[in-house]
Amino acid sequence: MHIGFxxxxxxxxGMAANLLTAGHEVTAYNRTAAKVDALAAKGAHPARTVADACRADVVMTMLADDEAVQAVSFGEHGIVASLRPDAVHVSSSTISVALAERLTAAHRDAGQRFVSAPVFGRPEAAAAAKLFVVAAGDSQVVGDLAPVFEAIGQRTFVVGTEPRSANLVKVSGNFLIASVIESLGEAMALVAKGGVDAGDYLELLTSTLFDAPVYRTYGGLVARRDFEPAGFSATGGLKDVRLALEAGEALRVPLPVASLLRDRFLTLLATGGGHLDWSAIGALSAWEAGGASPTT
Incomplete structure (x- = not known):
């Protein structure tokens, strides 16, 4: 399959490299040309414009936020204007439910297809093709995309025929991850100040009731204070919590924990930690209890 990325x-x-490894033809675009050149060395075709990347059967976007996705999707030379009829735009970015709805309508009006397929997993999982893909869209189109999803992930979950459903699931999942990071950080700060080694405590947790990847991965980052380089930044974490709050407001679902998490991320950003991994909010409680700041 010919894929614009x-x-x-x-x-x-990592995702684009795995598409190449799986035998797909990839045409890649990025604002920073050096990253395109690095992928071209592995066999990708370089695209110098968004429109160049849209001469494919499928175009995938993996961008930071709503603003970035809108910038490449709309306008005279954007994806909607450049993609041929019946071609597919797959958005793997963590974007708002509202933007997913707007993209669905725009592509439908242009005679194109749109599928939301955000992913769960950190950069190391992306490089190893071990992501979990959450897909939603027309059933036939999603089925046809199975080889694409198999190339980047270990399992695909189809959550509906409306693309926005996948974005709602992704936003809710990131909200849960942030909740785990915050609660783990509070518990670890409590036992550490009482003289218990944080690493030993984490080993107990993950060997008993909390044997799950999210506890092992993020608990390890907090225990080691391993916040740089960021796999996913605190600035991005704040963005995703805001997306959850936005979705909750639209659906009239109160999310009091999300409101707390927004303030925790704001505290981290206000003290110079926006560039740190989002797991650094798990170090705030220890700092507030007299320990070191996450930024030191």
Whole structure:
């Protein structure tokens, strides 16, 4: 399959490389040309414009936020204007439910197809093709995309025929991850100040009731204070919590924990930690209890 890939950041570079490894033809675009050149060395075709990347059967976007996705999707030379009829735009970015609805309508009006397929997993999972893909869209189109999803992930979950459903699931999942990070950080700060080694405590947790990847991965980052380089930044974490709050407001679902998490991320950003991994909010409680700041 010929795939245009837009966005070669921490996640996108690994995803695009795995599409090449699986035998797909990839035409890649990124604002930073050096990242395109690096993928071209592995066999990709370089695209110098968004429109160049849209001469494919499928165009995938993996970008930071709503603003970035809108910038490449709309306008005279954007995806909607450049993609041929019946071609497919697959958005793997974590975007708002509202933007997913707007993209669905725009592509439908242009005679194109749109599928939301955000992913769960950090950059190391993207590089290893071990992501979990959450897909939603027309059933036939999603089925035809199975070889694409198999190339980037270990399992695909289809959650509906409306693309927005996948974005709602992704936003809710990131909200849950942030909740785990915050609660783990509070519990670890409590036992550490009482003289219990944080690493030993984490080993107990993950060997008993909390044997799950999210506890092992993020608990390890907090225990080691391993916040740089960021796999996913605190700035991005704040963005995703805001997306959850936005979705909750639209659906009239109160999310009091999300409101708390927004303030925790704001605290981290206000003290210079926006560039840190989002797991750094798990170090705020220890700092507030007299320990070191996450930024030191």
């Amino acid at each position: 837009i966005g070669l950041g921490n996640m996108g570079s």
